[in-house]
Amino acid sequence: MTRYALGIEYDGGEFLGWQRLSKPGEPDPGSLQAALEHALSFVADAPIDTVCAGRTDAGVHAACQVVHFDSDAAREPRGWMLGVTSRLPPAMCVRWCLPVADDFHARFSARARRYRYRLLNRPVRPALERQYLSWERRPLDAAAMHRAAQALLGEQDFSAFRTVHCQAPHARRDMQAIAVRREGEQVVFELQANAFLHHMVRNIVGSLLEVGAGERPEAWIGEVLRGRDRTLAGPTAPPEGLTFLGPRYGPEWGLPAEVLL
Template sequence: MTKKVVLIIEYDGSAYKGWQAQKYDVPSVQENLEKALSVIANHKVSVVCAGRTDSGVHASAQVVHFETEVERSERSWTLGVNTHLPSDISVVAARYVDEAFHARFSALSRRYRYVIYQSALRPALLGKGLTWTYKTLDVEAMKEAARCFLGTHDFSSFRAVGCQAHTPIRTILNFSVQQLGQYIVLDVRANAFLHHMIRNFAGVLMTIGAGEQPVSWAKQVLAAKDRTKGGITAPPTGLYFVDAEYPEHFNLPQRPLGPHFLPYVEEPDYALSR
């Protein structure tokens, strides 16, 4: 009898060309995970994730599912699989779920955090897990600018040129900007995201925070519906997939929001009512 298993995965994406398995032996998170699962399951395993991440992007709670006909304990799907994974990928939770569950199509929303480290001098620690800026950023200006992104809009100005999404229309449910010591955290939840969307948000907000553009520029970029008007794309190093929301009846494992090196981050201070 076929069973469906959901896993919560944490990974440092620095060494990988993104989540998705690719041709020509390009390193990916998916390929490493499927190989490890196949050892424990004793058959070839294919996984589906909640949201694919790009080269250099990380995850503290990526959600995946796979199907198997073998009976293994949840401990085997965590500790057992981890023994066959590289040290920068870890299964942090596992559970058998209803056959109707789908990691991608059952998701109600997805959530990312973009972590900026503000310091006059570059950091040596966590260098590939942060986006460093030597500039002093005005967090209040960034907060005000981020408000214009809430709601349903055409986000063409924030999608990569090669984005393959059928439509640029997306709904931003939450968008907060918080300062935690030298960290500035952009916390964004949406029904779905476009390619490079969060990194392009970060690029605009960091430009505004540095005083190089007024707060009103964010709304101008959004209204332009033109990627060439949107400024720089921020580096992938500070970006983390931190959560996917599903209907409660699936009873998925719950994890603290990451990345785990951050102190407690309050829930977004403003949101779109659902």
């Protein structure tokens, strides 16, 4: 058996999220994992199970989701990449495939994960790129949101920013970097942490928007964090603007530069 790592790109708008919604081999109503495993199994001519670096919700996109799987099928990495992509829906592709060490694990070997949230800030909703942009009609102060967001840095309890449906055993996460900037009519949020909770990024963005619109002071974000109460935070931002940029690994795994720390 050889273990392979894949870099997967997808538009999540057509899917119900990453996680398989049925048992292997059974019809699946629309998960990304099921679509990938179906394509991999066709190329391998045998059932294939996958493990991803981080599960994304319905409507969330990925620039480079990392997945690993094991197979004894005699295929070159290029054959996996092109063969699997040919069997995937148009909204998914395999960007790269590499054989990796047997102890590589897409989830547990990752040291960090990065997300980007893009929002159009103008009075009129978007027509172009609307599937990749959220929208806020209220004028936003990106600099104020950036300053407020710095209260989230470091290892802290993020209970205030996770959904009640989150299944993580605890809410402590290490926020390694967070930035908010304006690019013309767009506001861009970028976050990197060792791991994220369910809806954590979207709940943070939704709360920062309250600050950016002038409805809350900058210090409020820190107060919400310390309160550890989801009901005190802002609303959950829509999924369209969120893209999982990918996990980050140490150089010992020999993966492409875009997923290395």
